[in-house]
Amino acid sequence: MISLENVTKKYGMTTAVDDVSYNVDRGECFALLGPNGAGKTTIVRMILGFSHPTRGRISIGGIAAGKPASRKKIGYLAESHRIPPYLSGRQYLMRHASFCGLGGASAKRAVGDIIELVGMAGNENRKASAYSKGMVQRIGLGAALLGGPELLVLDEPVSGLDPLGMRDVRVILEEFRNNGTTIVLNSHLLSEVERICDTAAIMNKGRILMKNSISKIVRANETLEDVFIRLVEVKSARR
């Protein structure tokens, strides 16, 4: 579904992503983990075509990242999601629906369902300027889920959500994963990742330290958090 081949991204003298290669298979739930500045968001932005690799190639379903066709079946939630303040949640979702090829009654129905799904019923007609961070995040997640995406790219999806919201997101993602949607999850919440994802890559300073299935990464009597800290601290100390 997603293929990264020797992808490098440099900003001037700084290397944000350093020769990264991996594949995400169709139906896989893949987590991209790493401390701040590891290059996770840069990779996500390159997958969406917001940023161009300095070297290497990224393709989604065989189409080069950046081409509009590659985003046809992608649902995306940005790290600090923003909604134009003059739009209501419903209007925002209706706009997304129109670009998903939904129109008229089918768009209204799909948006109505999504509003229910992300728990925004009753607040959907308020202007985004009156939304809390959690509400913005819920609407953003709703936008990503619209139109039945084959690939969900979620950058810190539970950021700003309370524990109940986090649980809701987890339930939604598990449902989509079980329906065969490919998910790329970029998160700091390792306990959530451990529960949702099949595979993970741990990154630090632009490089992938480890990529494997979660069951192989986490040994007995260990959590993903233990492995993450051990791996990132050891590599940081060596450098």
Added chain:
Amino acid sequence: MINLIRIAFYTIKDQMRQKSFYLLLAVAVLFILLIRSCYHGDYSVNGQKLDNVSVAWHASLLVFHVIAGGMFLMTSMLSMGVFSRDSDDGSLVMFLSRPVGRWQYVLGRILGIWLLSTAFMFVLHLTIFIIVFVNTGGMITGYLTASLLCSINLLFAIVLTCFLSLILPNFMSAIFTIIIIAISFISDGAYQAMHSTLVRMFVSGEGTVATWRIYYPKVYMVQNYASTLISNKQFEAMGETNLWLNMGLYTTALAAIMLLDFSRREI
């Protein structure tokens, strides 16, 4: 193509959502309605009383230029922050996370502002047209066609402001656009004034025209050409083809550079 039209539609909708847009429209219409008094006065030149139709015609021609000129200010204001605002409020990510090409986004925004500005200017010119009709019973032929022709200038102003806003702060991009257009008015306006019948009665001989003035954007000339549709005078300042070629090339070139720059940008 459908995405481009959709973005243009959202652009119009978003601009019309702002209260300042209606305030501006109300102020402009009020200004025009105040001009109504011009059509009722008694005017005489060299002791001869002018008829109502003649006064209305001259006043309308003057107001035509004032409106067309004032619209540059409005279009620059509308266009100057379009990209940075979209980047700040999440609109840019909203559009580009969907199967929308960057060129579709840029051209959609430009098309939206252009259609809105053209409609705005047309409403103002239409108001004048109706006032003249109500007060004198006469219709100024070519007035509304001239208004639509002036929209070519608005397109140039929008593309120029958007282009400059990629390299300059928003307000500076609007100021620079106004300066570039003002230079066209001063340069070509002065040239035309020097070649008017009145001035030629006192001044003889041909001055040389600097090369930059020949190739400079012919914003003033487009407006002047449009006004000849109202005055029914021959447009003699330059060849018509050169005029359209000049404005077409500048607008296309600026748009092409802007699209190239935008396609390489980090969002």
